[in-house]
Amino acid sequence: MAAIPVPENLTSLRRMVADTPTRPPLGDVAHLGHAQLFTPVPEETVAFFIDYMGLTVASRNGDSTYLRTWDDYEHHSLVVTRRDQPGIGRTALRCSSREALDRRVAAVQATGATGQWVRDEPSIGDLWVTQDPDGHELALYHETEYWQAPAELAPGLKNQPQAKPGQGVGVRRLDHVNYLAKDVETTTDFVIDALGARPTEQIRLDDGHIGARWQTFTQKSYDLVYTEDWTGSQGRLHHLAFATDTREDILRAADLALDTGVFIETGPHKHAIQQTFFLYVYEPGGNRIELCNPLTRLVLAPDWPLVTWTEAERAKGQAWGLQTIESFHTHGTPRVD
Template identity: 40%
Template sequence: MQDAHEPIRDIAHLGHVELLTPKPAESAWFFKEILGMEETDCQGQSIYLRAWGDYDHCTLKLTEAPQAGLGHVGWRTMSPQALERRARRLAELGYGKQWIEGDIGHGRAYQFEDADGHFMEIYYESQKYKAAPHMSSKLINQPQRYTGRGIGTKRIDHVNLMCSDVTLNRIFLQENLGFQLRECLQPEVDGIEEGAWLSVTPLVHDIAYTRDFTGNHGRLHHVAYWLDNREEILRAADLLIENDIFLEAGPAKHNITQAFYIYLYEPGGNRVELFSGGYLIFAPDWEPVIWRKAERGRGVYWGGTLPTSFRTYGTPVRAEPQSVQEERPLTFDPI
C-alpha cells in the first residue's frame, strides 16, 4: 500500500505515440524520408518507426484511418508492479478500458482514457532496438549510427493534447499517474487555465495539455521530436520548405520551456513539432512556474504572435464555432 503523502513514481517515460492518417503512403514518406526515421515493422494498416536516437524498437505507430488524429499515447511504467498498481487505480476511477496482450514493441498493456477522452495505455515490457550490422554505431552506447537522411530527428520528446478543461486533465495525471506540473499558463489570477506542462522525467515536459477553444474533446495538438541544437532546427526549416511541407510557425523560441521550435503539418494533417533547447528539472520540490498575461508579452520570446490556428486546429479536424473564428489572434504558445 502506497503512503498517501508519498509521490507516485510509477510512470517511467513516454514510450510511443500512435498517429492516424488518411494518407498513409504520404505520411510514411514524410516520417521516413523527411524526418529521417527508420521503419522497424509493419502489421495490418500500421507501420512502426523510430528515430535514430530512440532506444526502443519503435516510438511512432502510423495507422491508416479515415481521419487524422491521435490513436493513443503509450507510457512505460517503472516495473510490472507499478503497472498493476496504476491499472487498479484507473479501473477504480472508471477510466480504465481493458487489458491487451501487447503490440509490436511492447508487452501486456492496460488501456484507459484521460478526463477529456484521449486514449492511452501503460505497459512495462518493452522491446529494445537491436541494430543490424549495417546500422550499428562505433559508439556502442548509441542505439544505431546516424544515417544523415533528411532532417535526422533524434528521439521522441513529448506530446501535446488539446482539451476542454486543462485543470481537470492535469489533475488527473498528477493524482493518478504521478506527473509533476512544471509550468502553467493562466493569464488571469482567477481565470481559466489555458495550458499545463507536466513530466515524470527531468524533461520540462513529457506531455502538455492546452485548451481547445473550439469546445471539442479528445483532439491532438502535436507530437514532438527532438533535434540536438538550434542549427539543426534551422537546417530542418530549409529542408521542409524545399519539400513543400507547410510551416505553421517558427523557427523561433518559446517563453514557456525556453525551447527552439518549428511547427508543421505532416501530409496526413497532424501537427508535428521539431524541438530543441529547453531545460531540465532535477529538484524534487520544483515549484511550478505560472505565466500571467503580463509575463507572456506578445506570445513568443523574441516577439510576434502565433497564428490563430494554435487555439483551434487539432486532429481530427472539426468545425469551429463562428464565435471562435471571429476571435482576435492568439496570444499564447502551447508547446
C-alpha cells in the first residue's frame, strides 16, 4: 500500500510544535489568587470597586480593605491599600499543594532570589513573599479557607460561592495582571522557569528583543502579562483585569461608566493578541482597570506553540475597533514624569 502523503498544513503544525521551548509542567501554581492595589484615595477606590465593578467587602484591617468577586471561592480577590502613590502591591499565586509550594520556593531560590515567610492576610495561611527580577512583589501560598457567604449574600445554587451582586457590572473574577517591566525577557524567563508558567503569546520587536509576553498557569490563555516600560522604570503596573460573563457586560460597563463619571480610556473593542474583548477605565486612584471577556478562549493543547507577533503586525493595532491610543503605551502606576 502506498504511503499516504502528509498534508502540508500538518507538516507546518509539527514544525511549530517542535520549535516550542521545553518548560516546566503546569500544575504547581494552581491559579492567580489575588492582587493588591495601592491608591492615595482608598475610600474612593473602594467605592469604585463596590458601586461600579460590583465587588463586595469581605473584611477591613487598618489601611487595607479586602474585596471579593462573586465567583471567587476564597476570602478575597483584591486588596485595596492606602499609599501615597497608586500602583501594584502583592500578587498572590495559590499552589496546588504544600509540596508544590515547596518546589516553587526551591526553584525561585535556585535563581538567587530571596524571600520570607509571612502570615499577614485573613483566611490565608503561610505566604512566601519574593520579587520578580523587575521588582514586583509575588507571594506563593497553598493553605486557604473557602468563603462562607453571610445570609444576605447566600447564593441560590450550592455550587456557587456567593449570590451575584445587584449593583455595578458584577465582574465574575480577577482575570489577570499586566505589569510594566524594564526587561521583559529576563523577567518572564524567571516567571516561566522558576514559577512554572507557560508562555502563550509574545511580541518580538525589529531589533530582536521581546516587547511583551503573556504567561499562563492554567488552561486560560494568560494570567500574568509583562509589557515593556517605555520609561525604563521598574516595578510598575499597566493594568489589573477582571472578567465578565459576556461581551454584553462590557457594553453595559461602558454605559455605566458614562452614567457615573468613570473615566473611559479606550474601548470597547477587541485585542488581536489573545482575542480579548475589552474596556479600559481608570479607578479614582489613577490605576488602569480592564474589564474583559476572554472566557471563551482556552489553551487546551499541552504542546501549545508560542505565538510570536512582529512589530509590523502590532503596528496594525487592535483586531477591530478603535486604534490604540498613545496613553495605552505611556500611562502606568506609579506615575513617572
